[in-house]
Amino acid sequence: MRPGKGCEECRTRHIKCVVEKGSEACTRCLESDRACHFGPKYRFKQVAHVDSGFNGVRARQELNFGEEQVWVNTRKRLSFILEDGNGLEYGVPDGESAKSATSAVHVPSPVVEESPGRAVPITGLLISEDTSASTQSGQPNLYGLASQAEGDARSIIQEARPSTAPLSMTWDHLQDYSSYRDSGTPRSATAATYPLDFSSPSSIAELQRRHEDGPGVTSTPTLAAYPVGNASGASPISLATPGTLTQPSLSRREAYLVQHFINKIGPWIDVCDAQMHFTHGLPRQAMSRPMVLYAILALASRHLGIMSGQSEEPAEAAFYHGQCLKFVIEQLQGPEALYDDSLLASVVCLRIYEEINFTNDQAHHLAGTDRLMRAIPTFAISGGLGEAACWQSLRQDIYMSMTRSKPPSFNLENFELSSVFTFRDDGACANVVILLFAKVLRLTYTESEQNNIAAWKRMAQDIEAWNDRRLRLFQPIYYEDLDVTQNRPFPIIHCITPPQVAALQYFNACQVFLRLFGPQTEPASSGFHASKRRRALEREVTFHLAAIVGLAEHNPFVENARFTAAHLLRVGGYCIENPLQRTRVIQFLDQVEESMGWMTSHTVALLKEQWQDLDGPKDM
Numbered sequence: 001m002r003p004g005k006g007c008e009e010c011r012t013r014h015i016k017c018v019v020e021k022g023s024e025a026c027t028r029c030l031e032s033d034r035a036c037h038f039g040p041k042y043r044f045k046q047v048a049h050v051d052s053g054f055n056g057v058r059a060r061q062e063l064n065f066g067e068e069q070v071w072v073n074t075r076k077r078l079s080f081i082l083e084d085g086n087g088l089e090y091g092v093p094d095g096e097s098a099k100s101a102t103s104a105v106h107v108p109s110p111v112v113e114e115s116p117g118r119a120v121p122i123t124g125l126l127i128s129e130d131t132s133a134s135t136q137s138g139q140p141n142l143y144g145l146a147s148q149a150e151g152d153a154r155s156i157i158q159e160a161r162p163s164t165a166p167l168s169m170t171w172d173h174l175q176d177y178s179s180y181r182d183s184g185t186p187r188s189a190t191a192a193t194y195p196l197d198f199s200s201p202s203s204i205a206e207l208q209r210r211h212e213d214g215p216g217v218t219s220t221p222t223l224a225a226y227p228v229g230n231a232s233g234a235s236p237i238s239l240a241t242p243g244t245l246t247q248p249s250l251s252r253r254e255a256y257l258v259q260h261f262i263n264k265i266g267p268w269i270d271v272c273d274a275q276m277h278f279t280h281g282l283p284r285q286a287m288s289r290p291m292v293l294y295a296i297l298a299l300a301s302r303h304l305g306i307m308s309g310q311s312e313e314p315a316e317a318a319f320y321h322g323q324c325l326k327f328v329i330e331q332l333q334g335p336e337a338l339y340d341d342s343l344l345a346s347v348v349c350l351r352i353y354e355e356i357n358f359t360n361d362q363a364h365h366l367a368g369t370d371r372l373m374r375a376i377p378t379f380a381i382s383g384g385l386g387e388a389a390c391w392q393s394l395r396q397d398i399y400m401s402m403t404r405s406k407p408p409s410f411n412l413e414n415f416e417l418s419s420v421f422t423f424r425d426d427g428a429c430a431n432v433v434i435l436l437f438a439k440v441l442r443l444t445y446t447e448s449e450q451n452n453i454a455a456w457k458r459m460a461q462d463i464e465a466w467n468d469r470r471l472r473l474f475q476p477i478y479y480e481d482l483d484v485t486q487n488r489p490f491p492i493i494h495c496i497t498p499p500q501v502a503a504l505q506y507f508n509a510c511q512v513f514l515r516l517f518g519p520q521t522e523p524a525s526s527g528f529h530a531s532k533r534r535r536a537l538e539r540e541v542t543f544h545l546a547a548i549v550g551l552a553e554h555n556p557f558v559e560n561a562r563f564t565a566a567h568l569l570r571v572g573g574y575c576i577e578n579p580l581q582r583t584r585v586i587q588f589l590d591q592v593e594e595s596m597g598w599m600t601s602h603t604v605a606l607l608k609e610q611w612q613d614l615d616g617p618k619d620m
Contacts (some may be wrong), residue, residue, distance in 0.1 A: 010497040013145040110463040271560035277388040291327030295349040306597040341386030369393040377414045407445040424501035433506045444517040489581040491548035498558040508544040538575040570603045
């Protein structure tokens with residue numbers, strides 16, 4: 001293989017590649033802001049013989065096999081393990097497959113005592129060697145560390161646990177499970193059945209009944225062929241599957257919750273992630289990580305409860321949330337070397353669960369995310385699910401900063417080494433301006449920086465520099481300015497991808513904060529001129545807020561844009577003076593609460609009160 005002398009970009013474009021002395025990138029890549037990657041400096045050569053010698057005598061060894069070559073006998077049939085790059089293997093050797101298929105038996109879902117007189121099921125767990133969810137009472141803070149002795153004790157328990165027992169088993173059920181497995185007793189054909197439904201159980205007892213008796217519930221503790229087609233896997237048109245897969249022991253309700261997360265909640269989180277790590281990657285991890293599965297089930301159940309008008313936390317959601325916390329606490333009590341992207345992503349989901357409860361938000365899980373990222377700062381530059389979780393948690397920190405008027409708690413410098421600054425795609429471009437907006441919030445709510453004119457000026461320059469680079473990457477495919485005389489209170493802005501919408505929204509958010517909170521660079525004035533300048537700034541703020549709402553309204557495939565618009569309207573919505581715009585803002589906020597379950601009634605009440613105070617009794 002002959003090595004390429006130029007970088008990959010220049011070779012693809014068939015242009016000359018010139019590298020200045022001391023530079024790590026070629027001139028063309030530097031001019032176009034592209035990542036410059038050079039090919040390997042080695043080459044492969046077919047070797048037919050090797051020249052060697054001894055005591056001055058030259059000899060040549062031919063690299064071929066003679067008739068006397070001894071060969072090792074191997075099996076005639078081979079089985080291949082297919083890997084997806086995430087550590088998941090699809091397929092096992094045929095012998096193990098047959099053995100697994102013949103030894104698979106049904107085991108009823110075990111239960112653990114939640115409180116005296118009431119039991120709750122442990123379901124939705126898969127075969128894995130993950131840590132147990134059992135924790136003792138009197139544990140330290142959720143995001144505290146355990147002693148070394150406790151960590152050693154847990155490791156001893158883990159080594160003693162049978163690897164073939166499903167995680168849904170507690171130690172009290174291991175003996176029953178062993179006898180059940182050895183006997184090979186099939187599931188009773190007389191088990192009671194109930195009609196299937198997707199509704200949320202009204203109580204723990206109802207949740208237990210569905211898991212214990214509902215048809216379609218599987219809890220196979222060993223590897224079994226994954227059915228494709230009908231429920232039994234015997235459809236004549238079933239697709240062939242490579243080897244065998246672990247079969248999820250999910251009830252129909254739990255499968256519905258996972259689907260709800262994929263269809264509704266995942267796209268909110270992946271608004272700037274083209275690879276959709278939370279929408280597709282996290283549910284796949286949930287099939288082997290109970291902690292992740294419980295986080296998904298808890299969040300989906302809570303959101304469905306909100307959409308159905310339940311103000312109180314459903315028993316189902318509370319149960320899944322509690323089970324997830326047990327796994328999170330156990331992993332956090334271990335060494336930091338065991339902190340992984342699954343833990344971070346689970347805590348991010350728990351933070352969303354905390355946000356949508358709307359009552360007494362103490363941001364405990366946000367503090368936990370901050371601690372994880374400070375303990376393992378490489379999460380922000382690790383790529384994959386870990387980095388995607390970091391950017392989502394940054395947006396969560398931004399939301400808390402705006403609502404509480406405090407600087408972001410995260411160490412923003414950890415994000416500066418991320419590869420997003422290469423502007424490789426729309427998502428990277430959006431994440432850069434999100435980080436810039438977080439820095440604007442830090443200037444806004446840090447008292448020592450509020451009057452730092454030089455820092456604010458540099459920030460404004462960085463934002464404009466970002467916009468210049470953004471123009472070379474993408475622009476809206478259609479734009480039509482607002483015109484209240486034509487019943488168009490917000491501009492029409494159509495984009496192609498969700499990251500484009502998010503990028504333009506956060507750019508306008510930066511402009512809003514620069515005008516509302518930036519220090520005055522012009523000479524101080526008073527009277528009419530001061531009022532005139534203030535109203536001019538408020539009209540500019542209204543223009544950018546209208547753009548933010550317009551992006552959310554005219555790109556309905558990006559539901560996350562409605563969150564951003566609602567947050568910014570709470571901060572600067574008082575600047576809106578036009579009656580038509582005010583009316584449409586209230587309608588927009590009502591639609592957000594109705595369609596997404598995000599409570600905006602407090603923002604509506606706040607804006608009405610602010611507008612009434614600013615208008616005065618004579619203008620009403």
